[in-house]
Amino acid sequence: MTQNQAKKISKSDRTRAHILEAARLLFAERGYDGASIRDVAAHASIDPAMVIRYFRSKDELFARAAVVDLHLPELRMIDRAAIGETLIRRFLEIWEGPASGPGMTILLRSAMSNDFAAEKLREVFANQVRPVVAAVGDPADAGRGAGLVSSQLLGLAMCRYLLRLPPVVALSHDEIIRNVGSALQRYVTEEDLS
C-alpha cells in the first residue's frame, strides 16, 4: 500500500516535475506571454491538456515556476565593512553560480509587463531583501538602504542577463565586486546625511 501509493505518486510527480522544468525554462527565456501552454507541453513531450490537469491554469503554473529563495546571508554576523562585498558576491552566485536556478530570471523577465509577476517580485523584496538589509543600520531608515541596493542589483541583473548590454556583459566578476560592491556598501552603511 505504502509502496503502491509512493509509486503512483512518484509516477505522476515525475511528469509533473517534467512540466514544471519545461515551464521554468520557457518562462525564463520568453516571459509569461511569450511562453504558451502548448510550447511548454511540447517541450515536456506531453499533451497541452495535461499541463492544465496538473496545474489548474497558466497563472498557477507560473506561480509554481516563479518560486524564488535568495538565501541571503545574515548580515549581522559579518564584518560591517564587508557587507557590500558579501551582497554582490551572493548576487553573482544567485545569477551565475552552479546552483543558480532560473527563478529570478522568470520573475524579472515578466515583472515589467505582468502584474502577478510584479507583485511576486515585490514580495521577494519585502520578505527576503528588506529584512536582511534593514538588520544593519538605522531602523528608522529601514527601507532606504534595501531599496537602493535592490535598484542597483536588479538594474545590474537586467543589463547583464536580460538586456545583455555588451559593456555590462563584459564586466569581470572582480570588476563587479569592486565597483558595485563598494556602491552597495555605501548604500547600506552610510547614514543619509541631510
Add this chain to the structure above:
Amino acid sequence: MTQNQAKKISKSDRTRAHILEAARLLFAERGYDGASIRDVAAHASIDPAMVIRYFRSKDELFARAAVVDLHLPELRMIDRAAIGETLIRRFLEIWEGPASGPGMTILLRSAMSNDFAAEKLREVFANQVRPVVAAVGDPADAGRGAGLVSSQLLGLAMCRYLLRLPPVVALSHDEIIRNVGSALQRYVTEEDLS
C-alpha cells in the same frame, strides 16, 4: 494647392498623431503584448483598420512610439566633480519632469520580453549614453563607466516607476540625488583600481 495640400496633410496627420498618442500611452502602461491594436484604436476613437493603414503593422507602430531622445548634457563642459549629480538630475527630469514623455517607459516595459524593444534600448545606450559618459575618463575604460551608470539608472527607473517598490517610490528627489548621484560619480570618475 499648397494650402490644400497642407490642409489635407494636416487632416490625416492629426488622426495619425492621435493614434500615435494612444499607442504611446497604452504601450507605456501595458507593454507590447498587453496593448492590442484594437485597444489603441478604441482609445483613439477610430477603426482598427486605420491603425494598420497609417502604420503598416503593429511592429512599425511600436517602432514609431518607442522613439527616445534623452538630451543628455555634454559632460566635458561641466565641473568634473559634479558629473554624478548632473546625471541623476537629468534622470529625474527625463522620468518626472514636466516635458517627460513615455518613451523610456515604453522601451523599458517591453525590453525584457520583446526582442525589438530590447534592441532599441541597447541602441539608446550605445548612441546616447555611452558616448556621453565615455567623453570623460579613460577611453580604454570606455564601456565600463557607462555600463555601470546605466545599470544603476535603469534599475532605479525600474524599481521606482515600473515595479513601484514602496521604499524606492518613497525616496525624495534630494535623497536620490545625494545617494545615487555620489554612486554615479564614483562609477564615472573613479579609476578601476585593480
Add this chain to the structure above:
DNA sequence: TTAGAAAGTCAACACTTGTTGACAAACGGA
C-alpha cells in the same frame, strides 16, 4: 457640378490562445 482621391467603416480571414470534456490506454489491488 462632377470626377476622383482621400478618409473612414465593416465584416471577415487565418491564426493562436487558454481551457474543457469525452474518450482510450495503462496499471494495480482484489
Add this chain to the structure above:
DNA sequence: TCCGTTTGTCAACAAGTGTTGACTTTCTAA
C-alpha cells in the same frame, strides 16, 4: 481475471489576435 483509478490523447470551444479587402462617405480640384 476483472474492476477502478490513474494517466494520457484527441478534438473542439470560445475568445482574442494582427491583418486584409471591399465598400461607403467625405472632401477637394477642375
